[in-house]
Amino acid sequence: MAFFQIRKKVHWSDTDAAGVAWFPNFLGWFEDAEEEMFASLGQARQSLLDRHHFGMPRVEVSARFRAPARAGQLVRVGIDTTVENPRRLRHQFEIRDDNSNQLLAEGFVRVASVSMDTFAPMDLPHDVTQTLSGLADLADRQARGEVELPWT
Numbered sequence: 001m002a003f004f005q006i007r008k009k010v011h012w013s014d015t016d017a018a019g020v021a022w023f024p025n026f027l028g029w030f031e032d033a034e035e036e037m038f039a040s041l042g043q044a045r046q047s048l049l050d051r052h053h054f055g056m057p058r059v060e061v062s063a064r065f066r067a068p069a070r071a072g073q074l075v076r077v078g079i080d081t082t083v084e085n086p087r088r089l090r091h092q093f094e095i096r097d098d099n100s101n102q103l104l105a106e107g108f109v110r111v112a113s114v115s116m117d118t119f120a121p122m123d124l125p126h127d128v129t130q131t132l133s134g135l136a137d138l139a140d141r142q143a144r145g146e147v148e149l150p151w152t
Contacts, residue, residue, distance in 0.1 A: 004036075008152055030093045088110060
């Protein structure tokens with residue numbers, strides 16, 4: 001599986017008293033990767049939400065922590081997204097050390113599509129699925145070094 005990736009620096013403020021990245025920050029880093037994925041595909045996530053007046057609430061999340069991330073460490077956050085059905089996305093994630101490639105964490109987030117007027121389920125707008133159809137190509141080009149990894 002090819003992931004679209006971003007780079008992050010683990011800051012002291014990301015860590016707990018032991019100097020290890022505090023676990024909720026990993027979920028924020030997953031969000032950062034999603035944000036940059038949409039932007040790199042040419043559609044800012046917020047502009048899609050505003051234009052189609054829909055929301056993308058998270059309905060399920062899972063994370064497995066394999067090794068600590070520490071202050072000062074550079075990490076890569078990878079995302080791969082699939083359309084599970086007309087009303088759901090599934091984002092697979094992994095976080096790796098940027099130097100050693102060691103797997104630090106992995107997980108997934110399931111995302112629903114809802115109307116912002118009623119919060120009732122709705123099909124994903126065509127713009128969203130069309131935008132996401134370019135993800136595999138973007139991840140492959142990034143893996144070949146043709147596309148830079150964004151920093152966040």
